[in-house]
Amino acid sequence: MQGYTQAISSPARPPRALFIADILHLIFDHTTTRSLAACTRICKAWFIPAISVLWRRATRARGICEAIDLANEPSWDRAKRARAIFYLSHVVTLEFALTDEPDYFHEPYAITTPSLQMLAFLPFPALNSLIFSLPHPGKLAIALALARPETHTVRLLLLDTPPDSTTIPLLALLPALRELGLFVQRQETHWPGPRMLDALPQLRSVRKFHLKGTTLALDHIRSLGRMERLEELLLTLSQDGPPSPLPASALLPGILAPRPQENAFPSLKSIEAHNSTPLFPILQLLASLSSTTPLEQLILRMIWTDPALHHALLKLLEGRRGLRELPWGLLSAPEPAIPLYGELVQEAYTFHPLARLPELRILDLTLTSHTPRFLPCLTRSLLQELASLSHLQELRLVTFDYSFHYLSLEHNPGIALGDLGLLAQGCRELRVLQVEFYAPEAIDTRLPHDNRITIGASTDANSTNAWLPPPHPLPSLRRLLLAWSRLPPPSPRLTAAAKWTAVSFPNARLGWGRWAHEGMDVEDGVWEGPFGELLGEGGGPEARMDEAVAPGAGAAQDAGHAAPVQPMPADGVQGGQTEHREGQDVGYAGIHLARRRARAFALEVEMWQRVYREGRWEGEEQGVGLCG
Numbered sequence: 001m002q003g004y005t006q007a008i009s010s011p012a013r014p015p016r017a018l019f020i021a022d023i024l025h026l027i028f029d030h031t032t033t034r035s036l037a038a039c040t041r042i043c044k045a046w047f048i049p050a051i052s053v054l055w056r057r058a059t060r061a062r063g064i065c066e067a068i069d070l071a072n073e074p075s076w077d078r079a080k081r082a083r084a085i086f087y088l089s090h091v092v093t094l095e096f097a098l099t100d101e102p103d104y105f106h107e108p109y110a111i112t113t114p115s116l117q118m119l120a121f122l123p124f125p126a127l128n129s130l131i132f133s134l135p136h137p138g139k140l141a142i143a144l145a146l147a148r149p150e151t152h153t154v155r156l157l158l159l160d161t162p163p164d165s166t167t168i169p170l171l172a173l174l175p176a177l178r179e180l181g182l183f184v185q186r187q188e189t190h191w192p193g194p195r196m197l198d199a200l201p202q203l204r205s206v207r208k209f210h211l212k213g214t215t216l217a218l219d220h221i222r223s224l225g226r227m228e229r230l231e232e233l234l235l236t237l238s239q240d241g242p243p244s245p246l247p248a249s250a251l252l253p254g255i256l257a258p259r260p261q262e263n264a265f266p267s268l269k270s271i272e273a274h275n276s277t278p279l280f281p282i283l284q285l286l287a288s289l290s291s292t293t294p295l296e297q298l299i300l301r302m303i304w305t306d307p308a309l310h311h312a313l314l315k316l317l318e319g320r321r322g323l324r325e326l327p328w329g330l331l332s333a334p335e336p337a338i339p340l341y342g343e344l345v346q347e348a349y350t351f352h353p354l355a356r357l358p359e360l361r362i363l364d365l366t367l368t369s370h371t372p373r374f375l376p377c378l379t380r381s382l383l384q385e386l387a388s389l390s391h392l393q394e395l396r397l398v399t400f401d402y403s404f405h406y407l408s409l410e411h412n413p414g415i416a417l418g419d420l421g422l423l424a425q426g427c428r429e430l431r432v433l434q435v436e437f438y439a440p441e442a443i444d445t446r447l448p449h450d451n452r453i454t455i456g457a458s459t460d461a462n463s464t465n466a467w468l469p470p471p472h473p474l475p476s477l478r479r480l481l482l483a484w485s486r487l488p489p490p491s492p493r494l495t496a497a498a499k500w501t502a503v504s505f506p507n508a509r510l511g512w513g514r515w516a517h518e519g520m521d522v523e524d525g526v527w528e529g530p531f532g533e534l535l536g537e538g539g540g541p542e543a544r545m546d547e548a549v550a551p552g553a554g555a556a557q558d559a560g561h562a563a564p565v566q567p568m569p570a571d572g573v574q575g576g577q578t579e580h581r582e583g584q585d586v587g588y589a590g591i592h593l594a595r596r597r598a599r600a601f602a603l604e605v606e607m608w609q610r611v612y613r614e615g616r617w618e619g620e621e622q623g624v625g626l627c628g
Helices: 002-009 021-028 033-039 044-057 061-071 078-088 113-120 137-146 167-171 218-225 279-288 307-316 352-356 380-386 417-426 492-504 541-549 588-613
Strands: 093-098 129-134 153-158 179-184 208-213 232-237 270-273 297-305 325-332 362-369 394-401 432-435 479-481 509-511
Touching: 021 044, 033 044, 044 078, 061 093, 061 113, 093 113, 093 137, 113 137, 129 137, 137 167, 153 167, 218 279, 232 279, 270 279, 279 297, 279 307, 297 307, 307 352, 352 380, 380 417, 417 432, 417 492, 492 588, 509 588
Parallel strands: 093 129, 129 153, 153 179, 179 208, 208 232, 232 270, 270 297, 297 325, 325 362, 362 394, 394 432, 432 479, 479 509
Antiparallel strands: none
16 A cells, blocks of 8 residues: 555656657657747756757858857857857858848847858767858859858759859759759849750759749750759749640640650659749750650649640650659630641630540649639539549549639530540549539439439530539548539438449548639638638628528438429529529638538538448438439
8 A cells, every 4th residue: 555655656757768969869850949949958868859959940140150150259268169169060051141231130040151151160970951042153162161061952042144054063062952043033033045955964963943033045955964863853934924835836746846855854854834934944854855754744834825736745755654753733825826747726724635645644634714714614524534634643623714603604614414434434543622613513304203413504415414423432532622612502312422422432521622823722621701700600691692502402401302393493404504693602712602502512421421321321322313
């Protein structure tokens, strides 16, 4: 009893693992900076691991320089000075803006030339990254005095004057350089000029190269092609507005670039072009790749295009059978049709050739225009061809046009809910799906008793796209995103569509997804509008409209039985189209109504998913869900 009492009263000792330096480093790497600063004051055993991580996160060269100046104060003893030098051994990145103009001294990253030269004489054994800006390239040699033999990353921004012919040879002196970024701030500066990149092959160890300038000529592409270890190429080339129309001959693959050099780009795996980069230099680059280039990824971020450039891009990708990822953000230029390959290309886009890339894993298309120009090419036939990509893991077909309104007849999806079953049959590894579709909007009353749900614009019983097809469960799908899909209000029609979706994608979590050019998805399960109100709660014109259509319908009381059939709503039009009535919708582009209906559909699907998983289904998974 005495031992028991002593065990209860004695304070618990921390686990021994919390005093092992390696474990503490792993923990502190995931700790916030504020909490990490508190950890330095816990005990002596935690001080060194915590302070080393703090200094590893310290990047501002000016702050480090001021700390060293403080250590050199006469009031500091030798032990404190030695400790300050010890801290420098943990610094891995230095960020600074080299300037000698007093007007910039208030900036936290600004550092003078004498201060930088003082830092250059201090030991930075772990320093591997330099991120800095210079007023002109003549200061580069001074800045590179901070580089160490292990420095593998340099990102250089030139503010006033572009790089000159000495810039790349100086950078080539860094033996371990693997990542290089060259950026020019002033867009009116024409860079790189002719032959300015001829020294790129000297960068023998560079694997990732980011170039920000205004142009990319054929001689620049040839120099890039001779970089033996280049694996990732990032381009940000300035362009104001849509591309100008080009003559037909300029778009022929044979004239985009001379015959590909033998062994050009021997290691290139990824090409990424960022905002405002013209598409034409990308076409020249693709035409210069050799047949042995192991290209796996082509990323286009908000790139202007037109039908002619678009067709040329697809033609250049035909032989790239190793492509695995195509995240594209394309903006359609409002240009008239122009000749291509001797023929007139109408103002129409197509993505059917992408289905002939057998290794494709990710197809992410974000398509933006000022009129519905991309939407007509997203059809059932496209999904039918993409279904042949057995390794496809993520598919997004996201469109947005600035003339679009959710209640507008002009913006009418060409993909029906039942068409997603084509992907379920072929793409058995699919995990993420975002396709703008329309669900059934009307019941074909000519058919007796069963009241099956039409999903096409036609009510013809002989139409191949007239009914929800038998579902093919796709357990691999984890996310089904509904942004801008045309969905009916809560009603028996919504219930039937939800049943089919629940059986087809039993493990999928439903969400809004990404809205066109937005980079991040709305969190799954969140249906907040642009002003923060939770759609589905409260009143408003949309709530009154949906409630008037089918009050309480859609929430089936028991498994396998839907609510009674309600009359067709006044806002419903056959084929997923919806008339716009003044005052019925609020919010830009009808987002309130769109998200309200998406939320109602998601809740309905989640309910039937639970019913399906619990085995309380009544056999309707073998055919089309019945309405009554």
